[in-house]
Amino acid sequence: MQPKVLDLFAGCGGLSLGLSQAGFDVTAAVEIDQWAADTYRRNHQGVEVIQADIRSLESELLRDRFRGKIDLVAGGPPCQGFSVSGKRQYGHIKDQNTLVEEFVRAVKAVEPNLVLIENVGGFRTGHIKPGNPVMAYLEAALRGLGYEVASKVLQATDYGVPSLRSRIFIVGSRFGFPCSPFPLPTHSADHRLDSEPFISCWEAISDLPELRASEGVDEFVAYGSGPANAYQRAMRAGSPGVANHIAMKHTPRLVERFLALPQGSKGYDVGRTGKDHPEGPVTVYKSNNQRLVADIPSLCITANFQSTYVHPYQPRNLTAREAARLMSYPDNFYFCGKRTQMSSGFLKKYGREHEDFLSQYNQIGNSVPPRLGRAIGLELQSLLSRCQSKHDRSTGADFLIEESV
Template sequence: MQPKVLDLFAGCGGLSLGLSQAGCEIVAAVEIDQWAADTYRRNHLGVEVIQADIRSLDSGYLRERFKGGVDLIAGGPPCQGFSVSGKRQYGHIKEQNNLVEEFIRVVEAVEPKVVLIENVSGFRTGHIKPGNPVMSYLKVELNRLGYEFDARVLQATEYGVPSLRRRIFVVGSRIGFPSSPFPIATHSAEATISAEPFISTWDAISDLPSLRASEGVDEFVPYAHEPANDYQREIRAQSSGVANHIAMKHTPRLVERFTALPQGSKGYDLGRTAGRDGEGPVTIYKSNNQRLIACEPSLCITANFQSTYVHPFQPRNLTAREAARLMSYPDTYYFCGKRTQMSSGFLKKYGREHEDFLSQYNQIGNSVPPRLGRAIGLQLRSLLSFPETQDQDRRFTALPLIEESA
């Protein structure tokens, strides 16, 4: 028997995929965005996708539809309001932060045995509203509903994901904590008896077809090379080729700049000598482009990574497929919608809010890496006392409590 899961704020389905890989059954997913929901439907056949604003779902409907049929409610309320970058550093609290209250409302209606909330590490110090820290709110509310409470920050690279990504996981349990709800690390900077070495950027993407700026197609094309390592063999399993692999359009000047950019350096570091007479101020290339280091895990894949990272060897930004590889999505996973999208502010300014959906890049950058979801899914499955299936990856079985990951 498999634990049954309701995934809230499901996005393109990274957490659902990881939980499914851990042997859980996703009975339904709630997601408001059209393109993210399209991606979810395409890759999670048979799962009911409720495309709606969670605030519009009546508690009575949720109770009637899911109470008694869901063991685990999981999900990540929108995280932008909890990030320590942007306006939050000046005390601004986003309206989306109160969606945590909606998550608790669903929990109260459905009464699952276990609750899992995922968010950025800044969630620990964030506020739902002034004077109401989100972690204190969750502890009080989950305790009120009969759940024990625990939380831990996990680093994705320590669970076989080839990119840095620190995320907090909050677990509430109505059946107590007979063992830790958090998995022990399976990877480290140096190989040990109990841990494999981190998976590098090049380990993840070296077999993908080489592209110049503007090259590539969105649909599946045959692989250009044989898999070079176990990670690539696993990620390519059951796939006949690679999709969503289109390079960004770059001007010849930008390609030239990227060509001159060493690994580990930023586009901001590139400058020009002074003005025409050699005495004017230096012109700085003000961009956040950073060239990834091939032999190290990627930096954190964010929602705007299309202009954040440069391929370690090729003079261009990353493709959606390369980022999906770095987030541990299998090559069978196809992302719907446009590759990139204009900003919400721009669309609103010109009365085009109806076009405001999450691009492929947004979907990938906002999601939970499936391998990280699988690791915590196996731990929660053990907590729910469901036996592990014979074919499950043994590296992710329940293990003792550990301290917060770096």
């Protein structure tokens, strides 16, 4: 019988997909955002999607619906408040950080055998509130509920994902840890005997139809060419073609300047000085418009990658499908909602908060790469099987594994 999962803060369902690929039965998911929930429903048919703010779900309801029926409660509380690239570097602590407490409240109500939390590396040093470090809170709270706790930072490229993505995974177990809950790397840069080589950006996306600025469609179209490698064959499996593959609209001037942008360089560096470029750089933002290098894994796909990365060969930013490929989403995984969206600040300024949903680009950039989710899911399956077969809930020592990036 497949162990059952409740996925909290489920987003579009990258973690759910990975856990499903590892043999878990995802029973229900909680997600507040309309477009992300639409994507989840389309790609996880048969899973109950509870579209709600987790704070509105009473503990009694969670207990009645799920206690005794769920083996694993998993999820990634919103990470923006823990990222070191945002306002946190100036001492700002987001109200969203307290959603970690909501995750713990759900665990207390459901009482699963295993707990899995995923978040950005900055989670290790972040705070729920001033003077309240999130890791210290989480470890103490889970141990108080009878779980032993282990944590480790995993790099997505080590598990067959063609893009960098360093994330912390925290596991709580009622069984203890007779074996590690974390997977050994399967891929490496030097292609050791016990691993496969990293998958490069170009290996991941080279078979997708070539597009010029503004070209492409959202619905499925034929590939136009055959797969060039095993990764592309895996991504195509079961898909009728390519969807969510629309190029951004760019002015002729921007296209011209992208053509002059070498791989590995940034738009900020193009035309900063000199008589030939009096108009200044392509962008005033140092992290925007970085041309990806074809023969290595992509840089980390972020929630605003529509302006962050330039295709390694074509003079345009990435499409949603190209980013999904780099995150290891199969081609039959369709993303709902608009491709891009105005910022929350802009929509609030003009009284349009009711339009504030996660775009396709946001959904992809916020998610767990399915291959990474699958890798840790397989280890959790092994842990469950090993412990349940022994009927021993007290095995293992209380410890915390923590590894720096």
